[in-house]
Every structure is written in structure tokens, then in C-alpha cells.
Amino acid sequence: MNLKLDQISNIRNTEIQITGSKSETNRLLILQSLYPEIEIENISNSDDSQLMKKALASEIELIDIHHAGTAMRFLTAYFAVNNGRSTVLTGSKRMQERPVKILVEALEQLGCEITYEKDKGYPPIKIIGKHPKTNSVSLAANVSSQYISALMLIASSLPEGLEINLKGKITSVPYIKMTLNLLNDVGIEGTFVDNTIRIPHVKVVSPKLMVVESDWSSASYFYSIVALSEAAMVTIGSYKKESYQGDAALADFYQNLGVQTTFDNHKITLTKIPLPKVTKVIELDLSNSPDIAQTIAVTCFGLGIACYLTGLHTLKIKETDRLVALKVEIEKLGGQVTITEDSLRLATRVSITPDVSIETYNDHRMAMAFAPLALRTSLRIENANVVSKSYPDFWTDLKKLGFKSNEF
Known part of the structure; x- marks a missing residue:
């Protein structure tokens, strides 16, 4: 049109x-998938959030998230630690030109198995879900905050939690703090001090209604x-x-x-x-x-x-x-x-x-x-x-x- x-x-x-913030909605949808005790109101009616919901509910291997960049980053981390599940994440032509290499390398530090289906560093990617082998990861601090938030959102589901070490000057700090605040709100007490983010393992959270701003x-x-x-x-x-x-x-x-x-x-x-x-x-x-x-x-x-x-x-x-x-x-x-x-x-x-x-x-x-x-x-x-x-x-x-x- x-x-x-x-x-x-x-x-x-x-x-x-x-309607609700796309950024907050997509973070909470990941957390809700990990902790079904969480309820969400005022969910964004955006295409990106609807694609995220559909992907999280899907049981098929091939998941196409079209133009949804946040979904690509968050779902890469989510499926990477979903032990035993095989997932291929793809998207639009433009999505296949947007880099995921830094996030993939960070997940590989944890022992995750991810391969590129076409060009190295870009979607589509094939993910074989694994249990992580370590509880610490390092990555550059001046990258898209979505890479960092993706790791933060899965951290509490890992057996020993996760320590994220950021190297250099951090950009998009409010988005990292948004993720941390939402984690804290649902009962996951993470910390962000200097260039280190620490998030503990949490098996279950208390039932909670989250209203998206x-x-x-x-x-x-x-x-x-x-x-x-x-x-x-x-x-x-x-x-x-x-x-x-x-x-x-x-x-x-x-x-x-x-x-x-x-x-x-x-x-x-x-x-x-x-x-x-x-x-x-x-x-x-x-x-x-x-x-x-x-x-x-x-x-x-x-x-x-x-x-x-x-x-x-x-x-x-x-x-x-x-x-x-x-x-x-x-x-x-x-x-x-x-x-x-x-x-x-x-x-x-x-x-x-x-x-x-x-x-x-x-x-x-x-x-x-x-x-x-x-x-x-x-x-x-x-x-x-x-x-x-x-x-x-x-x-x-x-x-x-x-x-x-x-x-x-």
C-alpha cells in the first residue's frame, strides 16, 4: 500500500x-516461555511480537522470523540452550544481511552448537540445543544491546546462572538495564556492576502479572x-x-x-x-x-x-x-x-x-x-x-x- x-x-x-512496548513484550515472552508462572498484559500488537509468540509456540524445525531483528537475536540464544532441539532460524533478505556472528561466538563459548546455512556470520543459522559447559562468557561492549540482552534472558535457566563480561565502552545501556529490571521484577535478582553482569540460576519464580508499558x-x-x-x-x-x-x-x-x-x-x-x-x-x-x-x-x-x-x-x-x-x-x-x-x-x-x-x-x-x-x-x-x-x-x-x- x-x-x-x-x-x-x-x-x-x-x-x-x-499498545505495549515491543522491546518489553519480546523480553517478557522469552521469560514467560522459561517460567510459565508469568502472565503478561498489554502485549504489543506489533508484527515482531506476534512472530515471537508464534516462534516460541512452534514445534517445527524451520522458523522464519521475517524482518524481526529482536526475535532473531533472542531466539538464537533461547534455542541454543534448549537441549536436544534442532532449529533453523531464517528471515527476510534484509535479515540475512544483518550480522549475528558476535552472538553466535558468545554462545559457542558456552558450548552451544550453531552453524551457518549460507554466509558465515549471518542468518539462516542451524542450532542444535545443548546444555552449557561453562557459566561465563565475554563479548565486546559496543555491540548491539540485543546480543547482550539475549544472553541475559536465558541466563537464569542455566544450571549455574551466567556471568557476562563486557569489553570496552558499553552502548545502549538503557536496553541492558531494561532487561535487568524486567528480570528483577519477575524475581530473578541479577546485578550489573562496571562491565560485569551476573545473573543467578532460578528454577521457578512466584506467579507474577507483568503489565507492559x-x-x-x-x-x-x-x-x-x-x-x-x-x-x-x-x-x-x-x-x-x-x-x-x-x-x-x-x-x-x-x-x-x-x-x-x-x-x-x-x-x-x-x-x-x-x-x-x-x-x-x-x-x-x-x-x-x-x-x-x-x-x-x-x-x-x-x-x-x-x-x-x-x-x-x-x-x-x-x-x-x-x-x-x-x-x-x-x-x-x-x-x-x-x-x-x-x-x-x-x-x-x-x-x-x-x-x-x-x-x-x-x-x-x-x-x-x-x-x-x-x-x-x-x-x-x-x-x-x-x-x-x-x-x-x-x-x-x-x-x-x-x-x-x-x-x-
Whole structure:
């Protein structure tokens, strides 16, 4: 489905309910498979979480997780210690270009048996589940946090627990802390001190109901919409002030982009406020929240503000190379972007080219990050249904705000 978005002058003030965080849901689904005493409410309705549920319930050997990167990493670790089970994990063409070598090598340190079906270091992979031979593993600290979380999630099921030693500077710390917090919440008391994570063996946990907080990454698009509006107030739920999600930093970041956040009874209200007069260049280190980089870059472009975003090295191995994709699509619209391996610099915008067709590269965040620009220009979103990967109701919720779209 391709969508043409008409330019609109402003939005309706309304309330939107966003389903549970994909990141929290997928972690809890792994834990629930290991500890059936756990119940989960407000599960994400994203494609990724539905694929995770299906894979965990499956008894067949070949499991295709399509574009779901989190599922690939978490399930690799999960099946690797499922003694005696043979599993082949595969995915989309892009998934077969996304590396798993560092995680596989870490699991091999434990004595797990994993082989590559095609290219070394990439899916598809064949896993023969084994009992681990050791309770300690080491890996680089500057890798995707999903590798580290994958090991953390299976750690308590191992006979002696697991010690994870991280070498170098750690990136995406909030995602590691999210995993640790969820483990602690279900009764698995792990620790994260300096560069060492220790998680004990736990045979059973007490029955526990886990309510998933709504997704902050999905909230980012409403921050962008309010920022690009002339005047607006949008309430979204359900959120908490002390969030486990690194993307909750949105509340601080967008204060400088003209959005005030008010917390009240598990809901947040986003209100348009004047831009700070001193705002010339927005400089942000997004190493702890890289998934909101696209949203922030497009917001700045729409506002005509220059930005310099760093800490983006993990974006090159996402659904697409997000740095290259951002540069190409923003420059179609008349922007000027410079990228490195881990940064993006956007120059101050002069004008916006109307009716540009935005390619989404099978990346849900490309579609959703660019959609708010309809408050500044008409544009087209190719393969718009890619949003189902994380936020299936996105286009329906935009209609509630007054966005006008037609298929083309």
C-alpha cells in the first residue's frame, strides 16, 4: 500500500492509546516461555511480537522470523540452550544481511552448537540445543544491546546462572538495564556492576502479572506531530515517569523542539510551546536511544532547525542502513545531510520540495518518521503498511488527529 498524505494546517486535540512496548513484550515472552508462572498484559500488537509468540509456540524445525531483528537475536540464544532441539532460524533478505556472528561466538563459548546455512556470520543459522559447559562468557561492549540482552534472558535457566563480561565502552545501556529490571521484577535478582553482569540460576519464580508499558518509540511520532503543529495538545497512554525504556528521553529532547510533556495517571499530554529563541543547532548524543534518531532528524528538518546527532553506529545494521536512508530521503525534500559511520548532520532548511515520494526500505520507522511532515507539505509514503512491524494502528491513529491520506 502506497499512501499520499495531503498537507494539513493543524491537528485535532485528541487522545491516543498505544499498545505495549515491543522491546518489553519480546523480553517478557522469552521469560514467560522459561517460567510459565508469568502472565503478561498489554502485549504489543506489533508484527515482531506476534512472530515471537508464534516462534516460541512452534514445534517445527524451520522458523522464519521475517524482518524481526529482536526475535532473531533472542531466539538464537533461547534455542541454543534448549537441549536436544534442532532449529533453523531464517528471515527476510534484509535479515540475512544483518550480522549475528558476535552472538553466535558468545554462545559457542558456552558450548552451544550453531552453524551457518549460507554466509558465515549471518542468518539462516542451524542450532542444535545443548546444555552449557561453562557459566561465563565475554563479548565486546559496543555491540548491539540485543546480543547482550539475549544472553541475559536465558541466563537464569542455566544450571549455574551466567556471568557476562563486557569489553570496552558499553552502548545502549538503557536496553541492558531494561532487561535487568524486567528480570528483577519477575524475581530473578541479577546485578550489573562496571562491565560485569551476573545473573543467578532460578528454577521457578512466584506467579507474577507483568503489565507492559506502552511503547515510547511509537510515542516519538506524536512528539514530532505536536512539534510541527501551530498549536496542539495530544494525550497518549499508558506511560510511567520512571520508565525502563531509553526512548523516554523524548520528554527532555523535545522540550527544545517546542513540546512540553505532562505526566498524569499513566498518561502523558504533549502540548505545543514556543521554540526556545536560542535554538540554532540541536546537538544530541543518541547512543542510548538510537531508534528515535529518524524522528528527531525529520522533526528538525520540518522546523527548519539544524541538528547534529551522534551515537548512531547501530543504525547501519537495522532494517536498512538508516543513516544512508535518512540522507537520501531528506535530500529529496530539499535538505542537506552529511553522515559518518555514527553521526548525522542536518543543515538549516530553506524550503521543502512538495509531493516527494518517500521510499521506506522495508523499515517501519522510515514511514512513521516522515509522516508528520504532512503538517508542512504534501508527500507520498511508499509501502506504507510496513508500519505493522511495530505499530499496526499508526495510520488509523493519524486519521483521528485529522491527517488526510489516499492510496496511490
